[in-house]
Amino acid sequence: MIRRVLLVCHTGRPDAVAAARQVWRLLAAGGVTVQVLDAEAGILDLPDTTPVVAKPQAVDDTDLVVVLGGDGTLLRAAELAREPGVPLLGVNLGHIGFLAEAEPTDLAVTVDQLLAGRYDVEERATLDVQVLLDGREIWSSWALNEVAVEKIARERMVDVLVEIDGRPFSEFGCDGIVVATATGSTAYAFSAGGPILWPDVDALLVVPLNAHALFSRPVVVGPHAAVSLRIRSSTAWVTCDGRRSTELPSAASVRTTTSAQPVRLARVHARPFVDRLVAKFGLPVRGWRNAGRVDD
Incomplete structure (x- = not known):
């Protein structure tokens, strides 16, 4: 049974x-203590709520984080919830919302399920990221969706050597390289031409971005592989989930491994992932030739 919930909006x-505000009313009526982020408290203007600072330590005693927005808002909330292991439940108010569990029309039913304790928690793998220069760590972070190394200068490519488990795989002149989790396979990696992986697939996905090469296919490697992206020329950026980034000097290496600390997502609907794909992407189950067809 949930006793304390943080709203991130x-x-x-x-x-x-x-x-x-609707979720707050439903939770408060069920006897749940509701917290909000101090930076959002003024706009939400919810009485009898506890403002908290946006730090992982602030949600140590929280049972659940309910996120109202798109996947970007959920990724922001994951920065708070991952370390203490608090489950996240997303309400999709964005565009596609692959990470979200509920739609705005389902709010009352969703909150009823939460109050009754009828929800499951699934763990999604994350990535640990290290930036190394001359064998010394100069930056570190983590990602739920992907780590992207991208060129800085628009007029030139960046040369990146991909190494897997310490062995050279291939060097690309490209716009960048994406290393994604199964969760992130429907995000940046998908837009770059990578395959969709089911969330329970333990694997890492390596996707070159506009590589000037005969071989530039996405590659799927095992969950225990270490993928390193070594910058061979000029400078580049490394970005984690589109939120945390730093500039990479030439000769820097970005080392990516599966983390021991997952992100936990609360689920109240036992929908197969294939149904989620069909709904989110609007896939024509009768075939593309029949999509949008008007019968006589």
């Missing part, structure tokens, strides 16, 4: 703010 969206 995309306060720039009026529909997200309205949904947050």
Whole structure:
């Protein structure tokens, strides 16, 4: 049974703010203590709530984080919830919302399920990221979706040597390289032409971005592989989930491994992943030739 919930909201969206207020009313009526982030408290304007600072330590005694927004808002909330292991439940108020569990029309039913304790928690693998220069760590971070190494200068490519488990795999002149989890396979990696992996597939996905090479196919490697991206020329950026980034000097190496610390997602709907794919991407189950067809 949940006793304390943190609401994280995309306060720039009026529909997200309205949904947050609805969730607050339903939770409060069920006897749940509701917390909000101090930076969002003024806009949400919810009585009898406890503002907390946006730090992982602030949610140590929280049972659940309910996120109202798109996948970007959920990734922001994951920065708070991952370390203490608090489950996240996303309400999709963005565009696709692959990480979200509920739609705005399902709010009352979803909260009823939470109050009754009828939800499961699944763990999603994350990535540990190290930037090394001359064998010394100069930056570190983590990612739920992907780690992207990308060129800085628009007019030139970046040369990147991909190494797997300490052995050279291939060097690419390219716009960059994405290393993604199964969760991230439907995000940046998918947009770059990578395959979709089911969330329970233990693997890492390596996707070159616009590589000037005869072989530039996405590669799927095992979950215990160490993927290193060594910068051979000029400089580049490394970005984790589109949120945390740093500039990479020439000769720097980005080492990516599966982390021991997952992100936990709360699920109230026992929907197969294939149904989620069909719904989120609007896939025509009768075939592409029949999509949008108007019968006589």
